[in-house]
Amino acid sequence: MTYLVAQDIGMHFGGFSALNGVSFTASRGEFITLLGPSGCGKTTLLNIVAGFLKPTKGSLHVDGSDLLAIPPENRDSAMCFQSYALFPHLNVADNIAFGPRQKGVRKNETAARVENLLAQLGLQLHAQKLPNALSGGQQQRVALARALAVKPGLVLFDEPLSNLDAKLRDQVRNEIRALQKQVGFTALYVTHDQAEALAMSDRILLLNNGVVEQEGSPKDIYFRPKTRFAADFIGAANIHAGKAKGGVLHTAFGPLRTADGADGDVTLVWRPEAVSLGAGAVNSLVGKVAAVAFQGAYSDVFLAAGNETVRLQVAGNLDVAAGADLQFSVAPENVISVTDGGR
Numbered sequence: 001m002t003y004l005v006a007q008d009i010g011m012h013f014g015g016f017s018a019l020n021g022v023s024f025t026a027s028r029g030e031f032i033t034l035l036g037p038s039g040c041g042k043t044t045l046l047n048i049v050a051g052f053l054k055p056t057k058g059s060l061h062v063d064g065s066d067l068l069a070i071p072p073e074n075r076d077s078a079m080c081f082q083s084y085a086l087f088p089h090l091n092v093a094d095n096i097a098f099g100p101r102q103k104g105v106r107k108n109e110t111a112a113r114v115e116n117l118l119a120q121l122g123l124q125l126h127a128q129k130l131p132n133a134l135s136g137g138q139q140q141r142v143a144l145a146r147a148l149a150v151k152p153g154l155v156l157f158d159e160p161l162s163n164l165d166a167k168l169r170d171q172v173r174n175e176i177r178a179l180q181k182q183v184g185f186t187a188l189y190v191t192h193d194q195a196e197a198l199a200m201s202d203r204i205l206l207l208n209n210g211v212v213e214q215e216g217s218p219k220d221i222y223f224r225p226k227t228r229f230a231a232d233f234i235g236a237a238n239i240h241a242g243k244a245k246g247g248v249l250h251t252a253f254g255p256l257r258t259a260d261g262a263d264g265d266v267t268l269v270w271r272p273e274a275v276s277l278g279a280g281a282v283n284s285l286v287g288k289v290a291a292v293a294f295q296g297a298y299s300d301v302f303l304a305a306g307n308e309t310v311r312l313q314v315a316g317n318l319d320v321a322a323g324a325d326l327q328f329s330v331a332p333e334n335v336i337s338v339t340d341g342g343r
Contacts, residue, residue: 003028003186004049004154009058011044011210018044019055020210028153031180031187035197036207037233042190043158045207049188050079050156062154077154078147082162084139086131092142093118093127099150110149117145120179137168144176148183155180157189161196173200194234198222206230227339231269238310241267241340252306253285256330262337269336272300272313280329289324301326 004026011019019041026032034042047053049060051072060067067075078099086095093114100110118124121141131139140160147155160176161169177200180187191197197204198218206213206221206229214221214230225231228239240251247261249268256268287303287310294317301312303326312328320326 001028002026003030003063004188005059005061006045006049007059007061009045009048009060010056011041011048011053012056017210019048021058022207022210022212023058024205024212024215026186026188028186029184031177031189031200031202033189033191033197033201033204034207035191035194035204035234036213037192040207041210042192042207046156046158046188046190049154050077051075075154076152077156078150078152079156079158080140080143080147080160082159084131084143084160084163086139086142086146088131091128091130092123092134095131095142096145096149099146103150113149113151117148120182121145121175136164137172140164140172141175144179148179148185152185154186154188157187157191159191160189161191161193169196176200198234206233208233225269225336225338228267228269231336231338236272236311236313237269238272239267239269240308241265244268251285252308253287253303253310255283256285256335257282257332258335258337259332260337267338267340269338270330270334272311273298274334275312275314275328275330277314277326277328279327280331282332283330283335284327285329286325286327289320289322289326291322292318292320303328 002025007023009019009022022045034045036042044053048055062076087098096114096117097110100113118127121144123141123145126134126138161172164172173196189200201218203216204218204221205215208229214226221230221234225234231237232239240249240256242249244263244266247257247263249256249266258268287305290302290304290309293300298313298315299318301314301318303310303312
């Protein structure tokens with residue numbers, strides 16, 4: 001069931017256009033990520049949904065009601081901020097209880113919500129602590145509990161994990177996603193971190209220069225990018241541009257054939273992990289090893305030929321010397337034609 005509908009949203013600050021006709025929908029209980037580089041418009045869009053900004057043009061509806069006509073405090077939404085924004089003078093339990101108390105929820109119902117959220121987020125032992133006595137991960141859990149305490153239909157996340165170290169970030173993002181599935185709220189999540197977007201989302205809106213560059217599931221965007229920007233921003237990509245003939249583009253590494261037989265001016269993309277070492281029946285390529293970087297489960301291998309460089313991801317520790325020739329192949333179905341939009 002469609003829950004949130006944004007239509008032709010535009011936002012201008014003087015002569016600068018932060019958003020240029022952004023449209024999307026969200027179903028009830030869906031986890032949607034707004035992904036893109038700094039300045040692409042994702043936080044501006046989130047702030048419009050939250051009610052902190054009024055768009056220059058466009059419409060926004062939730063459950064058929066005009067959201068732009070509802071003040072922020074009356075919207076069925078809650079925000080998790082990057083800075084957590086906890087009240088430093090209130091303990092954990094009182095931080096969580098703040099929203100329900102402001103909305104006039106009965107005392108026993110507020111207490112029940114607080115106890116439930118403390119249990120769900122593993123915060124029972126920290127209920128009487130002040131925020132400055134908590135770790136970053138614990139503070140983020142409190143911020144999430146405070147948002148959920150008002151039982152919103154929509155939870156807005158503004159890069160909530162950016163202040164956490166890498167290992168803790170992975171742990172908390174899994175907790176957020178599990179809780180979202182359990183509670184069933186709709187999530188609109190802003191990040192510039194592609195790993196977060198791929199791991200957490202039902203659907204990704206990839207923004208670039210104020211427009212939606214591509215929309216789809218994480219697998220759709222990763223395996224079937226439509227533009228050069230989408231391919232290059234989501235994951236690592238090797239990109240070749242030139243004039244193809246008979247579905248073959250001649251690169252410095254050798255002839256590269258696509259499954260779709262694209263001809264004329266083309267931009268071809270393939271992922272570093274989509275390779276096999278050694279000669280292949282088709283797309284048998286060769287380059288000189290420029291560098292090898294051991295990454296634990298795989299090795300990054302950088303190959304050069306002419307003025308081009310490509311990156312391979314090879315399982316395990318590849319023991320090969322710099323300057324050596326290395327032969328590899330890429331199946332044609334893993335070579336994707338994209339447009340140059342957004343480059």
